[in-house]
Amino acid sequence: MVTVRKPRSAEGVVRFESVTKNYGKRAVVDNLSFEIARGEVVGFLGPNGAGKTTAMRILSGYFAPSSGHVEIEGIDLFKDPRRAKQRVGYLPETVRFYPDMRVREYLRFVTGLKGVPEKRRTDEVEEKITQCGLSEVSHRLIGRLSKGYRQRVGLAQALIGDPSVLILDEPTTGLDPKQITEIRELIRTLGRERAVILSTHILSEVSMVCNRVLMIHQGQVLASGTVRELEACLKDRDAIFVTVRGPEHERVVTDLLVQIPGAENIRVVERHEGEIRFCLETSHPLDLRPEITELFVKNRLPLLEVRRDQLTLEEIFLKLLKDGWFQMRRAA
Amino acid sequence: MRKAFTVAKKECSSLFHSWTGVFTGAFFFLVTGIFFTVLVLSYAKLSMDPRLAGSQTSFPNVSQTHYIFGSFFLNANVILLFLVPILTMRSFSEERKHETLELLFTYPLSDLEIVAGKLIGLIWFFEILLVPLAGYFLIFHLIGGELDWGPVISGFLGFWALGTAYLAAGVFVSTLTRNPMISAVGTFALLIVFWMMDLAPMTGEGGVPVILSAMSPLQHFRNLTYGILDLRDIIYFGFFFFYFLFLSLRSIETRNWKHFE
Numbered sequence A: 001m002v003t004v005r006k007p008r009s010a011e012g013v014v015r016f017e018s019v020t021k022n023y024g025k026r027a028v029v030d031n032l033s034f035e036i037a038r039g040e041v042v043g044f045l046g047p048n049g050a051g052k053t054t055a056m057r058i059l060s061g062y063f064a065p066s067s068g069h070v071e072i073e074g075i076d077l078f079k080d081p082r083r084a085k086q087r088v089g090y091l092p093e094t095v096r097f098y099p100d101m102r103v104r105e106y107l108r109f110v111t112g113l114k115g116v117p118e119k120r121r122t123d124e125v126e127e128k129i130t131q132c133g134l135s136e137v138s139h140r141l142i143g144r145l146s147k148g149y150r151q152r153v154g155l156a157q158a159l160i161g162d163p164s165v166l167i168l169d170e171p172t173t174g175l176d177p178k179q180i181t182e183i184r185e186l187i188r189t190l191g192r193e194r195a196v197i198l199s200t201h202i203l204s205e206v207s208m209v210c211n212r213v214l215m216i217h218q219g220q221v222l223a224s225g226t227v228r229e230l231e232a233c234l235k236d237r238d239a240i241f242v243t244v245r246g247p248e249h250e251r252v253v254t255d256l257l258v259q260i261p262g263a264e265n266i267r268v269v270e271r272h273e274g275e276i277r278f279c280l281e282t283s284h285p286l287d288l289r290p291e292i293t294e295l296f297v298k299n300r301l302p303l304l305e306v307r308r309d310q311l312t313l314e315e316i317f318l319k320l321l322k323d324g325w326f327q328m329r330r331a332a
Numbered sequence B: 001m002r003k004a005f006t007v008a009k010k011e012c013s014s015l016f017h018s019w020t021g022v023f024t025g026a027f028f029f030l031v032t033g034i035f036f037t038v039l040v041l042s043y044a045k046l047s048m049d050p051r052l053a054g055s056q057t058s059f060p061n062v063s064q065t066h067y068i069f070g071s072f073f074l075n076a077n078v079i080l081l082f083l084v085p086i087l088t089m090r091s092f093s094e095e096r097k098h099e100t101l102e103l104l105f106t107y108p109l110s111d112l113e114i115v116a117g118k119l120i121g122l123i124w125f126f127e128i129l130l131v132p133l134a135g136y137f138l139i140f141h142l143i144g145g146e147l148d149w150g151p152v153i154s155g156f157l158g159f160w161a162l163g164t165a166y167l168a169a170g171v172f173v174s175t176l177t178r179n180p181m182i183s184a185v186g187t188f189a190l191l192i193v194f195w196m197m198d199l200a201p202m203t204g205e206g207g208v209p210v211i212l213s214a215m216s217p218l219q220h221f222r223n224l225t226y227g228i229l230d231l232r233d234i235i236y237f238g239f240f241f242f243y244f245l246f247l248s249l250r251s252i253e254t255r256n257w258k259h260f261e
Helices: A052-060 A081-085 A103-113 A118-131 A147-159 A177-190 A203-209 A227-232 A247-259 A289-298 A313-323 A325-331 B002-016 B019-048 B064-088 B090-097 B100-106 B111-142 B149-175 B180-197 B207-215 B217-225 B231-256
Strands: A012-023 A026-037 A041-045 A067-072 A088-091 A165-169 A195-200 A212-217 A220-225 A237-245 A264-272 A275-283 A303-310
Touching (some): A012 A052, A012 A195, A026 A052, A026 A220, A041 A052, A041 A203, A052 A195, A088 A147, A088 B100, A103 A118, A103 B002, A118 A147, A147 A165, A147 A177, A177 A203, A195 A203, A220 A227, A237 A247, A247 A264, A247 A275, A247 A289, B002 B019, B002 B090, B002 B111, B019 B064, B019 B111, B064 B090, B064 B111, B064 B149, B064 B217, B090 B111, B090 B149, B090 B180, B100 B111, B111 B149, B111 B231, B149 B231, B180 B217, B207 B217
Parallel strands (some): A041 A195, A041 A212, A088 A165, A165 A195
Antiparallel strands (some): A012 A067, A212 A220, A237 A303
């Protein structure tokens, strides 16, 4: 496991210490530990069912773990829940809120539950409405809002009371591209003075929004570090993409590529409008592009593109999942 | 506890903003209105009966208040069997279905504040339904009735106690499921069981029927409609209410160790 551990500091806002959550005999979260500092946006990354949502629900105070500790700004979340929860804002993955309430009325209700002082409530609500771009719909029933606006209502309720920790479970699912960009921008801004944890299974989102990544699989941390650090671990691995026209050539091309010394892990990544894209991996100093081009020209194959790339986060993740490749490399 | 009142206020006002609240309110007034009218008319018919005219002895122990309001409250308990399940099915089941309950648990307020808040909100709604019933007294007074305040007040109190006790039971059933329909049917079934326990003494003599009927809320409610204020009945309703409040708390606590969605 590659762990780029942060030294424990006064800035550590969230502390998750060997947390386990069992459902029956199955551990959904298995001895999970991490720490998050103020000003960090951390991405929880993992396939569906990896334990992201469960971990986030524990962190939000929704339910208690089977064992382990959770601290928010040094306050134990399950010994002193009232004070700790005051510091946490949570946006669940799917929530319809109260469909028969109006946006402003609902946010006002939340200020009461979060214990915002009576005098500040009106200002607090108006502030969050502006911040989340809800001014136009503030008088409308939540049940009649579009998914994008409802997501913003969710964000607004999480922000009420100015929590120092924000937990966002898949904040961009179901939004259109413009809304996604806006929400990401908002999250980046919010992350400057808070600790933000967001879960996603969209990898590109992580590299765009997060300073740090926690890859989770089967309830455990698979890898942790900045996007750059994780990529650096694989720097000496390159991917070569070869695009050929004509699906009938698939067999021939695969056979050809296999013969090239140094080409590993050959696979088809895309078939689209009569074009096939292959991907193969090489070790860094080796550049196979000239060989491939030569071979294809010699065999009169309609080569469209040969491109060399570093492995992306997606591929890192697949690797990690597939064969514990990280551990193998560390051992070597 | 201030947060509990925030929850209660929302719970109560959302009932007024929903069809459920409007329909149950309309239903309640319609049925109580019919009961009242029927009872007044039947008393009037009875009092016109020449065989009973002028004779104090042949119409014993039955004051106007007792005849009309005693039966009124006793009959009104049947309305609660239908009213309560519809009111309480929203409290937890619907919130679970809409996944808003999850959020509520992550706010800085205790489980007790959530359950108590919801219960208080429902009780407020129920109390608001009770207020216009006072209008019946006014009508009764205007048509020349003689009011005996004791039984009227204790009957009111009894009906309120029975209603709040049933609401507590309904809220508990509502914490058990995320399906509002199941919650409503389950609450109805539970209330019917309580109702039938009251009938147990008809089935025979002996310990079991007596114990069963003593455990039925109707048994204790009946005393109050007669104008008998007994501490035991009040303790019974208090115990009933807090017992179901406690069960609801335990029930939502289970989210900590099993799937609760």
